[in-house]
Amino acid sequence: MSFTSSILITGGTSGLGYSTALSLSKSEPDTLLIIIASRSSSDAEERINSEVGNNNVIYLPLDSSTHEGVRIFVKAYEEKSFPPLRALVLNAAIQFVHKIHFTPDDLESMFAVNHVNHTLLFFLLSRYLTDDARIIVISSSGHDPSLKRVPPPTYVSAEKVAHPETGKKWNTQTEGFRRYGLSKLCNLLFAYALDRRVKEQGKEWIVITMEPGVMATNLFRWSSWFGWIIGLRITRWFIKDIFTTDYVANTLVKMIVGDEFGKKDKSGKYYTVIDAQEIPSSKQSxxxxxxxxxxxxxxxxxxxxxNEAEEFRRL
Known part of the structure; x- marks a missing residue:
């Protein structure tokens, strides 16, 4: 089958990414090629195509922990000659809260994966986006100190986020959750900066940021007990924004292909998973x-x- 457009979802082999790819495969079987990108090898492609009875899902390995991993992915992507991207869904995330981790590029790991290397992926793939493409960034309520979900993240500079203070004092869950919230604040700072530049340059891209609530996914792989508690029905009595990945995927699919989110006035805003309603983000964002x-x-x-830096600045 010949596809006319494609969608790329990072972290698409499990959790929210997988549920979104499955939903898209069912709803758009003839027009979309869905590319799921993740670090771990997976049978997600085969499972989705088998369940749907189609062949519109493809898996490509993506190591978003390093700049080089992203560049290797993009090279493989370019060799495939895929149809133009009508949506780029920056969904993949990691959460390390027990101690500080650094990537081979010497960046704090959550900042590197959740923001830096997703940004590199966007820049390298921007030439393949359709004129009206949607760039969707998954953030978190944890970015907002006023909600008191995690210890309050405060942005001072990107350099300080990339290279935080180290030592025993900082290897605590409190500081780990603060760093995670800070990485998700960076998602919003980037999305809003991108939206401003898109509008200044007269482009028709739509930049959307979503708050997905809490889901029992591999994000909590650092703690089996925490993920188990999140998955309990009784926990939903105490935490009102715990959702299944299927529920969140239904909203995300609307943002990816729904007519309502194809309007320019939807760009540069922050939405909750509940009924896809616009909500305020933090003051710093x-x-x-x-x-x-x-x-x-x-x-x-x-x-x-x-030269590449100038190219990136020109989008």
Whole structure:
């Protein structure tokens, strides 16, 4: 079958990414090629295609822990000559809260995976986006200190997020959750900075950020007991925004292909999984000075040279 467009979902082999790919495969069997990208090898492609009775899901390995891993993925992607991307869903995330981890690029791991290397993926794939493509970033309520979900994250500079203080004092769950919330704040800072640049350049891309609630997924692989508790029905009596991945995927699919989210006035906003309603994000997320600091630091970090940095700035 010849497909006219494609959608790429990071972290698409499990959890929310898998449920979203499955839902899309069912609802758009003839027009979409769904590319699921994840670090771990998986039979997700075979399972979804077998269940749906179609062949519109493809798996490509993506190691988003390093810049080089992203570049290897993009090279493999380009060799496949896929149809244009009508949506790029930046969904994959990690959560390490017991101690500080650093990637081979010497960046704090949650910041590297949840923001930096997703941004590199966006820049390298931007030339393959359709004129009206949607870029969807999955953030978290943990970014907002006013909600008191995790210890309050405060953005000072991208450099301080990338290279936090180390030592026993910082290897606690309290600081780990703070760093996680900070990485999700960076998701919003990036999305809002991107939306401003898209509008300034007269592009028709739509940039959407979603708060997915809490799900029992591999995000909590650092603690088997925590993930188990999240999965209990009784826990939902105490935490009102615990959802199944299927429920969240239904909202995410609307954002990816629904007509309502194809309108320009949907861009540059933050939505909750519940009825896909617009909600406010944190005060810091709207500070353009912080958005620009993150944008410029990230471009300098991921660009191979000055020419590529300028290319990234031009989108």
């Amino acid at each position: 709207h500070e353009e000075k912080l958005q620009d600091d993150l944008w410029e630091w990230t471009v300098k970090e991921i660009a191979k040279n000055d």
